[in-house]
Amino acid sequence: MSSLTAIKPETINSLADAIFPAMAMLAGMKLDVFTPLKNGPLSTGEIAAEIGVPPRQLGPLLYALVEANLLAVENDQFCNTDEAARFLVKSAPGYLGARHLSLSRRWSGLIKTADSIKSDAPQARLDFSTMPSEELENFYAGSYAESCAAGRVLVERYDFSAYRKLVDVAGGSGGLSVGVTESCPGIQATVVDLPSTIPLVRKSLDAAGASDRVNTHAANVVDGPFPGGYDVAVMKSIVQVLSADHARSALRHVNQSLEPGGDLFILGTILDDSRLAPSYAVKSNLNYLNIYDEGRAYTEGEYRDWLEEAGFVFSERVVVEDGTSIIKALKPI
Numbered sequence: 001m002s003s004l005t006a007i008k009p010e011t012i013n014s015l016a017d018a019i020f021p022a023m024a025m026l027a028g029m030k031l032d033v034f035t036p037l038k039n040g041p042l043s044t045g046e047i048a049a050e051i052g053v054p055p056r057q058l059g060p061l062l063y064a065l066v067e068a069n070l071l072a073v074e075n076d077q078f079c080n081t082d083e084a085a086r087f088l089v090k091s092a093p094g095y096l097g098a099r100h101l102s103l104s105r106r107w108s109g110l111i112k113t114a115d116s117i118k119s120d121a122p123q124a125r126l127d128f129s130t131m132p133s134e135e136l137e138n139f140y141a142g143s144y145a146e147s148c149a150a151g152r153v154l155v156e157r158y159d160f161s162a163y164r165k166l167v168d169v170a171g172g173s174g175g176l177s178v179g180v181t182e183s184c185p186g187i188q189a190t191v192v193d194l195p196s197t198i199p200l201v202r203k204s205l206d207a208a209g210a211s212d213r214v215n216t217h218a219a220n221v222v223d224g225p226f227p228g229g230y231d232v233a234v235m236k237s238i239v240q241v242l243s244a245d246h247a248r249s250a251l252r253h254v255n256q257s258l259e260p261g262g263d264l265f266i267l268g269t270i271l272d273d274s275r276l277a278p279s280y281a282v283k284s285n286l287n288y289l290n291i292y293d294e295g296r297a298y299t300e301g302e303y304r305d306w307l308e309e310a311g312f313v314f315s316e317r318v319v320v321e322d323g324t325s326i327i328k329a330l331k332p333i
């Protein structure tokens with residue numbers, strides 16, 4: 001009995017509280033409270049006037065953002081923390097504030113987890129081929145900065161100097177291709193994505209001023225191969241969208257589009273064979289079960305088997321800082 005009373009609901013209470021800072025961040029991004037603070041501290045009333053909201057309920061959010069370590073306050077004057085100033089001010093390079101679009105979608109799906117399991121169907125289904133164009137545009141706007149950063153990380157980690165033609169398979173917003181070609185001007189990239197998404201991909205590339213170095217091609221990579229001649233292929237956040245059978249088909253078709261000796265980089269949430277790590281991949285599977293019929297974070301072992309079956313030689317898997325992984329594989333000569 002005494003050992004039972006010694007057990008406190010600490011984990012339960014801390015999990016129940018964990019939502020508040022995340023929700024404060026979301027509201028702060030959505031209202032863009034951070035940009036007006038780029039020139040120095042402001043009061044609640046001044047911030048409210050800058051972002052065009054009534055001041056009455058803004059105060060509680062600002063103090064919650066202090067608690068969340070995104071703002072600091074002194075004498076009722078708020079300022080950005082270093083991190084908020086670096087990533088949440090609209091003019092900052094690598095601005096992440098637009099992520100509220102993808103986070104809102106993800107979190108409203110996660111609330112349905114029990115229902116998705118019970119009904120054996122995703123209750124916040126994400127179908128890229130039928131998604132209304134405005135929703136898809138928001139999805140790409142919300143993921144662009146992250147994908148661009150992933151492109152930069154890729155070329156920092158691996159030597160891309162010998163590559164000339166890159167295919168960004170299911171490249172979505174084109175962010176990754178923009179990130180890679182910014183750092184490696186000798187590379188011409190092509191974003192391959194579903195026909196319905198291509199006009200939006202082009203729009204995103206135009207907005208980034210990257211249309212001269214990044215082309216687009218409409219294709220369903222599950223259904224068949226696409227025109228080839230590439231010396232490097234990147235597949236970011238696509239395999240986990242697909243069922244295992246579709247993933248295997250996509251890998252076969254990518255192999256056919258690569259020149260012999262070409263390299264493949266797969267980026268995304270990939271599980272250790274234990275299914276217990278990396279933590280981010282374990283958690284992401286909760287998201288996927290709410291949005292994809294069969295997609296999920298697959299294990300390294302599954303990737304190894306599928307890559308071999310598709311004609312690749314597995315080279316390595318590394319887990320990067322954000323908990324996602326990079327697999328490198330080679331199409332032998």
Ligand SMILES: C[S@@+](CC[C@H](N)C(=O)[O-])C[C@H]1O[C@@H](n2cnc3c(N)ncnc32)[C@H](O)[C@@H]1O
Nearest residue numbers: 128147170171172193194197220221222236237
């Ligand atoms: C989660 S998004 C990832 C986008 C991009 N790679 C990134 O990381 O930002 C998945 C992308 O895969 C595309 N996609 C899904 N199924 C596809 C298929 N069968 N063939 C080609 N593209 C596909 C979607 O249109 C969408 O752009």
